[in-house]
Amino acid sequence: MTGKTMSCEEFQSQLAELVGSGADVLNHPHIRDCKNNCRQLYGDLQTIAQAAKQLFPDEQPEDNLWERIESAIKKGDG
Amino acid sequence: MAQQQTVLTATTDNYPQRKRMPRTRFPKQASEGSAAQTVQEDSAAEPQDAAPEAAKPQAPLSPDAEMLARAQAGDHHAFAHLYSLHKRRIYSLCLRMVGNVAEAEDLTQEAFLQLHRKIATFRGDSAFSTWLHRLSINVVLMHLRKKGLPLMSLDEAMEPSYDDGPGRSFGAPDLSLTGSIDRLALERAVAALPAGYRLIFVLHDVEGFEHNEIAAMLDCSVGNSKSQLHKARLKLRDALRQSLRKGGKR
Numbered sequence: 001m002t003g004k005t006m007s008c009e010e011f012q013s014q015l016a017e018l019v020g021s022g023a024d025v026l027n028h029p030h031i032r033d034c035k036n037n038c039r040q041l042y043g044d045l046q047t048i049a050q051a052a053k054q055l056f057p058d059e060q061p062e063d064n065l066w067e068r069i070e071s072a073i074k075k076g077d078g
Numbered sequence: 079m080a081q082q083q084t085v086l087t088a089t090t091d092n093y094p095q096r097k098r099m100p101r102t103r104f105p106k107q108a109s110e111g112s113a114a115q116t117v118q119e120d121s122a123a124e125p126q127d128a129a130p131e132a133a134k135p136q137a138p139l140s141p142d143a144e145m146l147a148r149a150q151a152g153d154h155h156a157f158a159h160l161y162s163l164h165k166r167r168i169y170s171l172c173l174r175m176v177g178n179v180a181e182a183e184d185l186t187q188e189a190f191l192q193l194h195r196k197i198a199t200f201r202g203d204s205a206f207s208t209w210l211h212r213l214s215i216n217v218v219l220m221h222l223r224k225k226g227l228p229l230m231s232l233d234e235a236m237e238p239s240y241d242d243g244p245g246r247s248f249g250a251p252d253l254s255l256t257g258s259i260d261r262l263a264l265e266r267a268v269a270a271l272p273a274g275y276r277l278i279f280v281l282h283d284v285e286g287f288e289h290n291e292i293a294a295m296l297d298c299s300v301g302n303s304k305s306q307l308h309k310a311r312l313k314l315r316d317a318l319r320q321s322l323r324k325g326g327k328r
Contacts, residue, residue: 015308016304016305016307016308016309017301017304017305019304019308020289020300020301020304020307021304024162028167029139033092044315044319045308045311045312045315047259048259048264048283048311048314048315048318049283049311051259051264051288052264052268052279052283052284053283053284054261054283055174055264059166060165060166060169060184061165061166061169061172061182061183065163065165065169065183065186065187066158066162066165068187069161069190069191069194069294070158072187072190072191073154073194073317075189
């Protein structure tokens, strides 16, 4: 089935594989012709994937964690 | 009340270059003698010129590599230094994977105890940070398995059919995330993901692993990894759109 005749449901059921394989989804025939939500859905998912890259570490463990580790090492757990 | 928000803009140009790991490469601890080898802080910083091996000056061991060598030799202070260098990253990884502060601390502790036991076996085949990262992921995965979480079949367990899964979108254009995502809202949404989805999302989208690497780590198919990631993103989209509606933003 070509992208032009593909329904939104069919397209979206293939989206995981399309995105995961690095296909040029924006140029997929269905996306180009879709009057519904598919382009927006794809855009949202890409926005989320991009935003995730900025979730890099800013958490710090409690100060006493090293003492716990040190104590476990001394007990022979390490 | 003016609430301070950290907004993540969606234009890709504004995003920093993807950098999976702070790549501190340590020399192989092989018989050729590590003391004369150079540590590169980042692969991007590796020398690009093709000077013949013999012509290259023998650089001294960097402070980080020296610290690693000392820790491998059993120097407790050096190990403490490695802990202070890597604790944030490992703790953050654990926290994102399990979504619970107390568990994340216990897992960070376990990861560093394993590091203490295994550090002498590190041979420098990969960056030390990568090696430690993988060791820590294994600690978390083992923990999740012990808790009885079937890492890759959560999908079926929690969502008997695809139709009950995270929202697909067939209607007319609706509220879009394009433009900005509130960082806190995203953090909250990730924390609220079911464990299996969160694991894949963190490994792929946050930590930068490829599907084939994730499949190997989790003992599942590449297709399964892609599918779980897609469903995780769909769930996050639902949660973020809900949060946008509550905030009255469009």
